[in-house]
Amino acid sequence: MTDQEISVRNKQEVNREEPTRSGRTYQPDVDIYETPERLWLWVDMPGVDENSVNVDLANGVLTIEGAVALDDYNELAPVYTEYNVGNYLRRFSISTDVDVDGIKARTANGVLELELPKAEKARPRKITVTAH
Amino acid sequence: MALFRFSSDPVDSLLSLQRELARVFESPLGFELGPSGRGIYPAMNVFTEKSGTMLRMEVPGVPPENIQIETHGRTVTVSGKREVKAPENGSFHRRERSMGEFSRSVQLPADLDVSQAEATCKHGILTIRFPKKEETKPRQIAVQTA
Numbered sequence: 063m064t065d066q067e068i069s070v071r072n073k074q075e076v077n078r079e080e081p082t083r084s085g086r087t088y089q090p091d092v093d094i095y096e097t098p099e100r101l102w103l104w105v106d107m108p109g110v111d112e113n114s115v116n117v118d119l120a121n122g123v124l125t126i127e128g129a130v131a132l133d134d135y136n137e138l139a140p141v142y143t144e145y146n147v148g149n150y151l152r153r154f155s156i157s158t159d160v161d162v163d164g165i166k167a168r169t170a171n172g173v174l175e176l177e178l179p180k181a182e183k184a185r186p187r188k189i190t191v192t193a194h
Numbered sequence: 195m196a197l198f199r200f201s202s203d204p205v206d207s208l209l210s211l212q213r214e215l216a217r218v219f220e221s222p223l224g225f226e227l228g229p230s231g232r233g234i235y236p237a238m239n240v241f242t243e244k245s246g247t248m249l250r251m252e253v254p255g256v257p258p259e260n261i262q263i264e265t266h267g268r269t270v271t272v273s274g275k276r277e278v279k280a281p282e283n284g285s286f287h288r289r290e291r292s293m294g295e296f297s298r299s300v301q302l303p304a305d306l307d308v309s310q311a312e313a314t315c316k317h318g319i320l321t322i323r324f325p326k327k328e329e330t331k332p333r334q335i336a337v338q339t340a
Contacts, residue, residue: 067294068235068276085208091291097284106254106291108318132207134321138248142219142240144232145252146212172254172318 070144076151086148090128094154098186101158101178107150108172109134115174117167124154126174159184215239224303235296236272236320246325247306251298254318255291261320265308272320273297305330 074089095102103126107115110128118125128150135147159181166177225240236251251272253261261274276293280286302308306324313322 066235066296068292068296070233070235070237071290071292086212092288093278093280093286093291094288095280095284095286097281100281100284102280102284104255104291106318108252108254111317130208131317132211134316134319135211138241138243140214140217140219140239140241141247142225142238143215143217144239145237146215148208148212169317170255171257171315172252 073145073148075148086146087151088146088148090126090150090152092152099180101156101160101176101180103154103174103176103178105150105152105174105176106172107169107174109147110150110169110172110174112169115167115169117165117174117176119156119160119162119165119178122155122157124156124178126150126152126176128174224305226301228299228301234298235292236298238298238300243323246323247303248324249300249320249322251320252318253315253320256315256318258315261313261315263311263313263322265311268302268304268306268308269299270302270308270311270322271297271299272322 071091076087076089091106093102093104095104103124105126105128107128109130111131114129114131116125116127130147130149132147156178158178161179161181164179168175219240236253239250241248241250249270253274253276256274256276260277261272264271264273273296275295276291278293302324305327307327308324310325311322313320315321
């Protein structure tokens with residue numbers, strides 16, 4: 063066996079306010095990265111395509127939702143299971159001012175990438191000191 | 195064995211699928227998971243369908259070209275690499291997604307035809323299908339008059 067660098071993270075079910083829809087919802091694993099100009103988020107949502115993702119930023123709360131496609135489970139009978147499937151939900155409060163119109167979202171191989179440009183006033187500014 | 199039927203109501207079918215998947219299954223019939231059992235990346239579900247058996251694994255963020263599938267007799271090994279790509283001059287606030295190399299081997303039951311396996315990867319879910327061997331498929335026997 064080759065080196066095993068990754069381990070499985072068990073899915074965490076989301077317990078939130080009484081949901082209006084039945085069915086389990088899981089918390090996707092997220093990486094958050096910050097550069098001077100942007101915030102980046104990478105969200106693991108296997109089984110979710112670009113049309114089933116919903117991203118919303120309102121009142122400083124970023125909400126990420128993804129719905130799984132079930133068509134691929136038709137005519138199957140599980141005989142051994144290690145993970146369950148369900149929709150994804152995660153919320154973050156964003157303290158940085160974000161340029162809402164400049165937000166970009168893309169999906170690739172079941173990962174959602176979010177690019178949130180900081181608003182002009184939230185970017186670090188270099189102040190030049192002059193001698194006189 | 196009941197096959198999961200896709201109903202027209204998505205909420206209802208999500209619930210019934212989740213209920214099916216939540217049932218506790220010990221090692222599937224004829225499979226040998228060996229040291230590569232529960233908890234080894236990637237997480238795996240096994241399903242049967244009319245034509246054979248299917249392995250499904252969650253590998254978000256791994257492009258199909260980074261996945262290698264190798265068979266050795268009845269043993270199938272899935273390996274690959276999950277890589278970080280982050281722009282320069284920044285720092286992580288949160289790192290929940292584990293990255294690196296993985297490899298997992300499973301020994302298949304003898305009635306599957308490993309040479310006819312097919313694999314697809316869609317939205318971070320890898321599906322490998324193994325059809326039943328020709329000689330294990332159900333056959334009609336004609337009754338002759340003596």
